[in-house]
Amino acid sequence: MRQLLKASVFKKLLRPTLGSPSLLSRHSSHFTFYPDTVPESQGETVRLNLFQSINNALDTALATDNSALIFGEDVGFGGVFRCTIGLQDKYGKDRVFNTPLCEQGIAGFAIGVAVGGATAIAEMQFADYIFPAFDQIVNEAAKYRYRSGNLFDCGKLTFRAPCGAVGHGALYHSQSPEAYFAHTPGLKIVVPRGPIKAKGLLLSCIRDQNPCIFLEPKVLYRSAVEMVPTRDYIMPLSSADILAEGDDVTLVGWGTQVHVLREVAELAQQQLNVTCEVIDLVTILPWDQQTVFNSVKKTGRLLIAHEAPVTNGFGAEIAAAVQSECFLHLEAPVERVCGFDTPFPHIFEPFYLPDKWRCLSAVKKLINY
Amino acid sequence: MAAAARISWLTGKLARKHLFSCLQTNSVKLISSRASSSALVEEQPNFPGSRSKWTEKLDFVQPDLYDGIPVYRVMDRNGNVIDPASDPKLDEEMVVKMYQRMTLLNTMDRIMYESQRQGRISFYMTNYGEEGTHIGSAAALDDGDLVFGQYREAGVLMWRGFPLDRFMNQCYGNEGDRGKGRQMPIHYGSTEHNFVTISSPLATQMPQAVGCAYAFKRAQNGNCVICYFGEGTSSEGDAHAAFNFSATLECPVIFFCRNNGYAISTPTSEQYRGDGVAARGPAYGIATIRVDGNDVFAVYNVTKAARHITITENRPVLIEAMTYRIGHHSTSDDSSAYRSVDEVRHWDSTQHPIARLRAYMVTQGWWDEAKEKQWKDECKRQVMQSFARAERRQKPSWREMFTDVYDTMPSHIKEQYEYMLAHVEEYEDHYPVKNFVKEH
Numbered sequence: 009m010r011q012l013l014k015a016s017v018f019k020k021l022l023r024p025t026l027g028s029p030s031l032l033s034r035h036s037s038h039f040t041f042y043p044d045t046v047p048e049s050q051g052e053t054v055r056l057n058l059f060q061s062i063n064n065a066l067d068t069a070l071a072t073d074n075s076a077l078i079f080g081e082d083v084g085f086g087g088v089f090r091c092t093i094g095l096q097d098k099y100g101k102d103r104v105f106n107t108p109l110c111e112q113g114i115a116g117f118a119i120g121v122a123v124g125g126a127t128a129i130a131e132m133q134f135a136d137y138i139f140p141a142f143d144q145i146v147n148e149a150a151k152y153r154y155r156s157g158n159l160f161d162c163g164k165l166t167f168r169a170p171c172g173a174v175g176h177g178a179l180y181h182s183q184s185p186e187a188y189f190a191h192t193p194g195l196k197i198v199v200p201r202g203p204i205k206a207k208g209l210l211l212s213c214i215r216d217q218n219p220c221i222f223l224e225p226k227v228l229y230r231s232a233v234e235m236v237p238t239r240d241y242i243m244p245l246s247s248a249d250i251l252a253e254g255d256d257v258t259l260v261g262w263g264t265q266v267h268v269l270r271e272v273a274e275l276a277q278q279q280l281n282v283t284c285e286v287i288d289l290v291t292i293l294p295w296d297q298q299t300v301f302n303s304v305k306k307t308g309r310l311l312i313a314h315e316a317p318v319t320n321g322f323g324a325e326i327a328a329a330v331q332s333e334c335f336l337h338l339e340a341p342v343e344r345v346c347g348f349d350t351p352f353p354h355i356f357e358p359f360y361l362p363d364k365w366r367c368l369s370a371v372k373k374l375i376n377y
Numbered sequence: 378m379a380a381a382a383r384i385s386w387l388t389g390k391l392a393r394k395h396l397f398s399c400l401q402t403n404s405v406k407l408i409s410s411r412a413s414s415s416a417l418v419e420e421q422p423n424f425p426g427s428r429s430k431w432t433e434k435l436d437f438v439q440p441d442l443y444d445g446i447p448v449y450r451v452m453d454r455n456g457n458v459i460d461p462a463s464d465p466k467l468d469e470e471m472v473v474k475m476y477q478r479m480t481l482l483n484t485m486d487r488i489m490y491e492s493q494r495q496g497r498i499s500f501y502m503t504n505y506g507e508e509g510t511h512i513g514s515a516a517a518l519d520d521g522d523l524v525f526g527q528y529r530e531a532g533v534l535m536w537r538g539f540p541l542d543r544f545m546n547q548c549y550g551n552e553g554d555r556g557k558g559r560q561m562p563i564h565y566g567s568t569e570h571n572f573v574t575i576s577s578p579l580a581t582q583m584p585q586a587v588g589c590a591y592a593f594k595r596a597q598n599g600n601c602v603i604c605y606f607g608e609g610t611s612s613e614g615d616a617h618a619a620f621n622f623s624a625t626l627e628c629p630v631i632f633f634c635r636n637n638g639y640a641i642s643t644p645t646s647e648q649y650r651g652d653g654v655a656a657r658g659p660a661y662g663i664a665t666i667r668v669d670g671n672d673v674f675a676v677y678n679v680t681k682a683a684r685h686i687t688i689t690e691n692r693p694v695l696i697e698a699m700t701y702r703i704g705h706h707s708t709s710d711d712s713s714a715y716r717s718v719d720e721v722r723h724w725d726s727t728q729h730p731i732a733r734l735r736a737y738m739v740t741q742g743w744w745d746e747a748k749e750k751q752w753k754d755e756c757k758r759q760v761m762q763s764f765a766r767a768e769r770r771q772k773p774s775w776r777e778m779f780t781d782v783y784d785t786m787p788s789h790i791k792e793q794y795e796y797m798l799a800h801v802e803e804y805e806d807h808y809p810v811k812n813f814v815k816e817h
Contacts, residue, residue: 075595102595108625113584113618117626120588123573124523124602126595128588140614147578148585156566156574157557158781193782193790217784246787294787 037175037227038363039267042251043234044204053235058228061203061236062091062168065210066129068240070099073127075164076214078104080114080131088133089170089229115141115167119149122162122219129214135171135223136183149219150194163217168210170226171199172264173315173361177226178354184263184316184347189221190293190325196220197292198245201266203234208243209290216245225263248296250303254283257371258303260312260326262289265362269313272367279368282375292322300326301333308339309374313362318346340377343370445652446667448699451674454728456736458674465674465681467516469743475516475673476738477752478535479508479731484756485531485541486704488764489548493562493708497768498548500562506671506703508532509730510635513676514698518603518684523593524572525586525604527579528563529635529702533605537570541759545767552773552814557781579610583619583632587693590628594691601629601687603680608697609640611654623693624662631683632663632695635670637702642715658695670698671730674737700730774816775801775808 046053056064070076078092084106086093096104107114111132118130132138138145145167153161173182186197196218200206206224213220251266252273259269266288273284285303289295304310310330312323323344330342345362353360422431451463458464467475486503493501504511511532524533531544546553548562556566556574566574573582586604593600610616611634623630634654638645651657658665664686668679676698683694701724705712712721738744779794780786786794801808 075592077591077595105626108618108621110618110621112614113622116581116584116615116618117588117591117622120525120585120590121592122588123585124589124592124596126592143578144581144584144615148576148581151576153784154781155556155559155564155576157555157559159555159566159568160574161784163784196783294783294789297789 037231038173038358038361039264040271041202041228041232042267042270043232044202045235046204046237050237050239050241052238054238055233056203056236057230058200058203058206058224058232059089059091059230061207061234062210062224063093063095064236065207065214066092066095067098068207069127069129069211069214070095070103072240073214075126076103076129077121077126078129078131079107079117080168081109081133082106083131087131089226091168091224091229092131111137111140112144115144115149118165118167119144119152119162119219122165123152123160125164127164127214128162129166129168132167132169134181134183134226135169135185136180138167138169138185141167142188145189145195145219145221146192150192152194152219154194161217162219165219166210166213166216166222167220168222168224170229171223172225172227173352173357174227175357176354177352178357179351181226182315182352182357184223184314186221186223186262186292187316187320187322187325190322192293194219195293196245197223198290199223199225199262199292200290201225201263201288202228202232203236205243205249205288205290207236208241209245211240212242212245215242220245223263227264246291246294246296248290248299249288250285250299251288252284252286254285254307256282256307257284257309257311257374258287258300258307259284259367259371260287260289260300260310261314262292263315265313265315268362268364268367272364272371275364275368276371280372280375282371284371289326295326297329297333300330304330304334305337308337309377310338311343311345311367311370311374313345313367315347315361317349318344319349321346340374343374345370440651443652446655446665446697448667448669449675449679450669450672451678452672452733452737454733456733457740458737463674463678465677467674467677469741471516472734472738472741473743475512475536476731476734476744478532479512479673479734480752481541481756481759482508482511482532482535483731484753485535485544485760488757488760489545489562490704490708492548492764498562500708501548502528502563502707503704504529504531506701506724506729507635507637509673509676509734510633510670510698510700512536513670513673513730514603514633514680514696517677517680519600521571521598521600522684523586523589523600523602525582525589525602526572526575527582527606527610527635528575528577529607529637530605531563531565534565534567534570534572537572539565539567539570539572541763542766543567545763546770549767549770550772551767551770553767553770554773557777558773559777559781580606580613580615580619582606583610583613583615584622586630586632587619587623587626587628590623590630590687590693591626594627594629599688601631601684603631603633605633605635607640608634608636608638608645608654609643609648611657612648620657620661620663620693620695627691628693629687629691630693631680631687632658632693633680634695634697635700636697637670637700639702639706639712639716641706641710642712644716653697653699655695655697663693663695665695665697667697667699670700671728671733673730673734772813774814775810776816 083092118128121128261269276282327342515533515536550558564575590602655667
């Protein structure tokens with residue numbers, strides 16, 4: 009009888025058998041994280057995951073700019089993803105504070121803060137919920153400087169939002185909305201691939217004199233860990249990174265997808281004896297056309313991959329620009345491996361994502377064209 | 378299988394036993410605490426969301442519970458001060474300035490409306506009937522208080538000394554327009570006059586005004602923010618957002634609603650069903666007042682009082698100024714399609730803000746027929762001359778189409794600009810190049 013009361017016994021009863029569907033799909037991820045490293049010349053580093061490096065960047069922003077404010081839903085206690093943990097205690101409730109639950113209000117308020125001369129760092133709890141703020145972002149923030157003849161601007165404004173697939177997010181906790189905003193001149197859109205880039209890029213966005221949208225791939229918050237420089241540093245926007253050099257195929261992606269593509273490059277080398285040039289676009293708008301064009305002119309083959317649905321996703325813009333600029337260099341049509349033209353599904357996520365097998369298959373197609 | 382079944386039955390039995398004993402313990406605790414605590418715990422609800430009283434009476438709060446928030450006034454419809462204690466007793470210079478700015482605005486409106494009709498400018502919006510809301514409120518503010526307007530607040534700029542030339546330049550979109558010809562007419566803006574550039578989307582300025590007020594509060598610059606909007610605009614989601622944020626974040630912002638009876642063709646009976654916009658203020662936790670918008674002194678008084686609250690207490694105030702839109706919504710509108718000419722004529726001839734102020738000035742001995750004629754002629758002369766100057770000027774260099782999208786021009790826009798330079802050079806005859814300042 010006493011045996012039955014042990015907690016370990018209950019646990020054994022509850023544990024699913026190995027290989028059962030629920031265990032596999034809930035715990036396996038579609039990518040392997042490839043950490044960046046920095047040379048020793050960058051100084052002291054500390055082991056941080058993505059939400060910690062973002063927290064560090066926000067801490068640095070508030071420490072170096074007395075006007076900087078952080079606000080949004082639930083940021084006070086640390087935020088639903090812990091990105092703002094400890095900041096209210098450190099900087100006070102007048103600088104780090106909760107707003108009512110209203111994205112259009114957060115966006116409008118943020119614009120006003122910037123117009124009033126303070127630095128606004130506004131959080132949207134999920135990128136999926138940024139749409140009530142679309143009018144303020146597109147019709148107001150993006151156009152403030154232009155429409156006023158540069159009399160007024162809201163340059164000191166950054167929106168942050170968690171985006172992308174997380175394994176179980178479904179329709180409303182997985183979206184990548186970059187394409188909607190990329191269609192709006194006046195905005196800057198940035199997507200980090202890891203903690204080191206995130207800190208530098210976020211600080212760049214906060215200090216940039218244009219309204220920026222910083223999309224943080226939420227699946228990387230805990231799983232992406234790197235040795236991040238402790239010092240205050242920025243990284244250039246609109247400058248794509250070549251992460252692996254190659255001669256046969258150019259692979260372009262951003263955020264989580266960069267890690268998928270890095271693995272695809274390895275598989276292509278092993279299985280097809282093909283070298284791939286892997287490019288992290290880093291900034292969606294304005295995007296670094298030159299780096300992509302130079303690479304495609306070298307390889308003649310381009311694969312663009314993103315989680316957002318294929319039709320009118322940002323891959324379409326890159327493909328159109330590449331075929332216009334690099335037409336005679338192309339050995340094959342530009343391939344896009346993306347989410348399907350469906351809302352982001354729950355249980356079908358493994359089938360939805362532009363995973364390494366779909367990407368590898370596309371590389372084969374490019375090579376064999 | 379049987380063993381598993383037996384195990385689960387036993388588990389259930391144990392769980393139920395545990396639960397029961399917990400309940401017994403807790404109920405004993407409850408009883409003992411009840412006996413020992415004060416009667417107060419029993420009498421008031423203690424929900425985190427509200428601590429109002431209990432009731433056992435099932436009563437809905439009906440919308441017609443009360444008569445509606447009353448309309449504050451100083452003057453009667455004919456311009457006579459009712460209660461001398463409420464007369465702000467502004468000096469002659471100030472009152473004459475108020476009158477002159479209202480009439481100058483009125484004159485500019487008549488001429489600019491006509492100029493659109495003649496095809497000289499593309500679009501215009503008049504301020505007929507609402508001059509009192511502009512001048513009364515602007516006069517009560519500090520010049521450093523930042524204004525977020527909707528589009529029918531030209532009198533605020535007029536009060537602050539925005540020159541006629543700059544009004545005209547913006548409407549003509551000529552090289553004198555500091556907005557660089559980017560927007561339709563009446564989308565004025567000025568840093569020197571602390572008037573944020575107007576944008577067409579409605580209510581977007583409202584949460585922005587709140588954010589700006591928050592920044593001002595932190596900067597402790599001694600200024601407040603005023604946000605003008607119409608009663609139609611108050612239906613937008615951004616208005617709700619602004620009210621709620623202003624109260625929860627404790628912002629020094631004055632919300633000034635111009636309730637002029639119409640949102641283009643939509644009368645207030647189709648815009649809201651409650652007691653106007655003012656009734657919403659207290660629901661958000663905002664100090665609120667309703668005022669006769671056509672009574673310049675009443676508007677002045679409430680704005681002054683509102684400003685004091687925002688500055689000293691860092692909280693928002695809502696003013697609903699009742700008025701009437703005498704003119705059409707814009708040059709694209711013919712309001713005879715949805716309202717009677719008689720109704721318009723009534724408001725043009727009675728309780729008009731300009732007429733009432735004139736009556737007051739005449740009573741004080743500060744104005745007469747001769748001064749009226751002289752000033753009317755002067756207004757017309759000033760406006761006509763400014764108008765002629767603006768019409769003669771060239772448009773800005775068309776290259777300005779490509780600047781100010783960002784703080785600096787990114788390469789992709791630069792490429793588009795260079796493409797267009799070459800294109801216009803080749804097809805010059807097909808573009809109105811001679812109207813635009815030539816850059817070399």
